[in-house]
Amino acid sequence: MNKSTLARLLAMVMAMALVAAACGADDVIDDVADTVGDVAADGVDAVGDAAGDVADAAEDLVTDNDDEMSDDEMSDDEMSDDEMSDEEMSDDEMSDEDEMVDEEVAAGASGGTLIWAHEQEPPDMHLDDPNNNLSVTSWIRSALIEGLYGVDGSTSYYPELIDGEADVVSNDDGTVTFNYTLRDGLMWSDGTPVTAADVEYTMDINLEGCDFEAEESGCVYLRGDRTGYDLVTEYGATSDTEFSMTLTNFFAGWKGLLNEVYAAHAYGADATEVNANLPEWANADGVLPSSGPMVFDTWDRGVSMSMVRNDNYAGSVSPDAANNGVAYVDGVQINFVTDTDAQINALKAGEAHIVMTQPQLAFGERLSTDENFTVASSAGPVFEHWGLNLLNDHLADPLVREALAYGIDKTEVMAGLYTPLFGDNLPAEGLGGTYWMSNQPAYIDAQKVYEGKQSDAAKANLEAAGYSDSGDGIMEHPDRGRLTLRVGTTGGNALRELQQQIIQSQLAESGIEIIIDNVPGGAYFAERPFADEALAASASGGAEGDPTIWDITQFAWVGGPWPGGQSASYLGGNGNNPYGFNNADFDARAPECDATVDDAVRADCYNELNRYVTTLEIDSETGLFMIPLTQKPSYYGYLSSVLSGAGVAPDAQGAGPLANVVDFAFK
């Protein structure tokens, strides 16, 4: 080997060593970041204070080390005192702590800009734009504008702009009238009072141009989801603070109507103008006024959006809000940071304070162990499910569908997906319904009987259906052939693919072979369950179209305080029902549920509908074509070294981190 070759090799080795060192540096980064104390509070603005922070951090570091030493040396009794959880603390101690937190919050009421790093940017601010169904848009709007009813953390409605529950009157002619009274002191951010005329105007805008008979477009509800609005027969303001609305019949989702009230003096003269103003949240004179705790300020597309405090805000009456006045912070800035690691770096660098995102391992690995951050989670409203094609030869047999339900262990699926992120404190269990979510009061696990992995029961079902072992553990049927089923979803979602793999492994133990058949990008729905040929087959019971395009589909839906909209996917006459489910009793029962006035009875009715689709109890032939799987946990991380935790609460409704924006305060 000559000198030059040797030298080149040496250079390569040096380069590789540097790369290896760099790769290994990540852990070191975490270690250093974990041990050094407070990161600057408010982005680059805090640079001037940072020297002091570092000095404090050094002190913290010494103190922490001392604590660790003394822990080691402590007796078991002393240790147990130290490790006593909040739940074990006495009420006095708890209330003392609460007072301290309140004092901290009060002290932090001086302002500051809350910076939220988020991976998605709204396409526009017009939530009813056909291209805009992103959660982030509704999250942002929740801080800007309020409605007659809001939704709280337990996914229940609460009176938001109105003074207590509306008065519901059933009229002799079958119509139902709702009478609302607005709260006192409501004001738009520009100082104009919020009146019943605004409510009437909002209804005008919602209904303007909507000729429901002719199905013409032109309403603000461009997406065409006019559910409920198509029942309105009469409405109007009866005084400055009173408004009434009459529907042809009772509609279960009535509290969701007028969930936002627009300002008559500012949002636009007619629906066309409102449509033009909403996307940029501005009219010719400037930004649209707010009734919520924040006012829209600026939007630098691709970079950030900012809001400022609404000093005319009348205060939140949400049961979750600790602060009933105006927001503590001066404003909110949303930085659009698409990369997960970049989000974490932004938090660690003090360029962001909160994050709410898809549960991802990187957050668990880099933030959960960091003392500067608090990580919170709860079972979110987004749930994954498997929908079965009843026109598939195997799946047409209820025993096979039941075998699938027996073979899947949802708890194991949850653990496999989220234990690395949340440890043993999983925020949710497997889901047993598609109407109510597990954290809603009316929830009943309809698939409780299938709980756990019951491979023997699954195999017994299959044998009863005429299947036998083909020799490699997978069952086969003399007529239908090998029990192989394709499960498909939009490819590229790592968590969803992991979920498929876990279930694939579970079902193999029950003799069911699952083939993962994902389609990348947005083509999945168009090519598989919602392809024209597939929908035609579903609508005709297989007489038309192609019933073989798909077997099992997996995707997510979002639960809510009114789950009746879910029925649309299961109605026999609905062209958007891909499952081949066509049950006249269900079709008749669904509107009955929606028309049930009593909340508790209606909740039970939805549980009954759920049993149609998730069990064989009511429809033993075509029931159980839905297998709800898991609720996706909401994930929050926030810089607890600079923020009080008041604004961050478990968020079952998925209203986003700004749902309690009034409560955020800097320490």
Added chain:
Amino acid sequence: MVAYALRRLLGAIPVILVSTFVMYALVSSINDPIAELRQSCPQCDSSAYDRLNDLYNLDQPIPQRYLSWLGGAVTGDLGVSTSMGEQEVAPIFWDRAKNSALLSIPAALIVIVFSAVLSIYSALRQYSLGDYAVTGFTYLGLAMPTFFFGLLLQVFWGIWFQNWTGLKPFWTGGLHTESIGDLLSSVALPITTLVIISLAADTRFGRAAMLETRNADFIRTARAKGVPERTIVLKHLLRAALIPMVTVWAITFGTLLGGTLVTETVFSWPGLGRLLIFNGVFDGDVNIMMAVILFIGVITVLFNLLADLLYGWLDPRVRYG
């Protein structure tokens, strides 16, 4: 030369037409807003579907839609964005192109200057300690994934350096234009990332070109004739070695101008790369995709043409027929 340039430009038109049509057909066929709406809003009635059809001409065959798009594109109308609230694509595109240029032009210029300097140094001092250092640096740059290097810079300057010194000289993400200082602070890390990654490849290529030219007969002849070494390097060696390097620089410049997806993503930079992938591909926004693809096509053609023209300036033997 003008006639040659015009002929090349005319020859590029069919290339751009074919490539844009292929891309249009591909991206249009994989996106189906109607099916997505069926899944996300089963309760929506037919007016919602009619609305989508009207907005995006979904009831027309793809070639007809392409012709409509093309007709608009040649007059500067790039259509409306389906992922950004039906805004005109053209102003969005130019805004993002400007942001990409904030990174790519300085980065490309730095790469050109430094790759030339390092290549010359490395070739002239072959097997010296300095040459090994440059070689080590280029291997490191080539081996380091862009996203990793970007994240490493963020961690070092955003977290470590701040913790050690209390100073935070650079933003770890976003475009901050509140002041010149903010702007410089926000472009520093992404430009560094682009420079390091591109510089490594270009330097490696440049060194090879220099070494090959250094051993050429005309250089040996010049040296034998007693031409000063400085003149040999600057007048003969550099000029000859620049010919292959110009090609590489043209590609580098074009690639950087077309947006650099990874760097823009890591640094939350609102440029063309992020626009193409997140709004175009992920959100299925055909008009956004086509605008960026058209731009990349045109830029590639222009920079290749520029490279060809530069050959003639660098090498008098090259004649444009």
